[in-house]
Each structure stands twice: as C-alpha cells, then as structure tokens.
Amino acid sequence: MHKFDRESILKKSPKGNIALRYFNKNNLLSEGRRKNIVETVVEHLIENKIHASPKCMENIADSIVKLFNVDVKIDIDFEFIYPDKSNHLFDNWSAFVHKVITFMTVKIKDGHSKNLLKQMLELP
Numbered sequence: 001m002h003k004f005d006r007e008s009i010l011k012k013s014p015k016g017n018i019a020l021r022y023f024n025k026n027n028l029l030s031e032g033r034r035k036n037i038v039e040t041v042v043e044h045l046i047e048n049k050i051h052a053s054p055k056c057m058e059n060i061a062d063s064i065v066k067l068f069n070v071d072v073k074i075d076i077d078f079e080f081i082y083p084d085k086s087n088h089l090f091d092n093w094s095a096f097v098h099k100v101i102t103f104m105t106v107k108i109k110d111g112h113s114k115n116l117l118k119q120m121l122e123l124p
Contacts, residue, residue, distance in 0.1 A: 006063050009044045016040035023068055037064060058111040065110050 010016030015036040022033050029037075041060060045052055052060065108114050 004060055004063065006041075006060070006067050010037065010040055013040040013043065029068060061110050062112055065112070 007020070010020050019029065019033040019036040019040070023029055041064070044050075108117055
C-alpha cells in the first residue's frame with residue numbers, strides 16, 4: 001500500500017501550498033481552497049499511478065480533515081461565545097434534528113461525520 005503523506009503532497013503543489021498557507025493564516029478553508037486540496041490529491045494519485053479503492057479514498061479524506069482540524073476551533077469558539085451551552089443542543093436533540101436533518105445529510109462530506117450522523121439519528 002502506498003504511504004500517503006498528505007502534508008508533503010500539498011506542500012509540493014502550488015495549489016496545495018496555497019491552501020496550506022491560507023489555512024495557516026485564516027484557520028479556515030474556503031470552498032476554493034477545499035477544491036485546490038482535492039485537485040492536488042487527485043493529481044498526485046494520477047501522476048503516481050495510484051489506484052485508490054473507495055475505502056482508501058475515505059481514509060485519505062479523513063486524514064486531510066485531521067490535518068486541518070477545524071472542528072476543534074468550532075468547538076472552542078462555540079464554548080467561548082456561549083459558555084455552558086455546548087451540550088444544550090444535544091439536550092433538545094429530538095426537537096432539533098427534525099429542523100436541520102435536510103441540511104445535515106446534504107452538507108456533511110467526510111465519512112466519519114456521516115457515520116456519526118447516522119448513529120445520532122438512531123438515538124431516541
């Protein structure tokens with residue numbers, strides 16, 4: 001199996017390097033920068049004749065999500081803006097889920113989050 005060093009792959013590509021610098025400066029990724037990352041990864045796979053199974057692609061996607069780690073910032077910001085309210089949403093989950101389920105199923109892209117959503121939907 002091919003070792004996938006996501007950060008060095010992004011650094012070697014002009015588009016990937018731009019995305020990394022943008023993230024390091026702004027601590028977020030715009031849709032354009034996300035597209036740059038995807039293009040960089042796909043170009044790397046093609047150039048190196050790497051056949052990636054769907055499971056391999058999911059692992060690559062998850063590793064990229066971990067590299068950019070924006071979820072931690074969101075949790076920290078939410079707790080800072082709304083102290084002691086971070087679990088309030090889950091206390092009212094059954095009422096909340098019906099209001100946002102359409103948005104959630106369309107907008108969540110990474111495999112781990114989709115699996116987590118599936119588990120949450122099965123909650124009473």
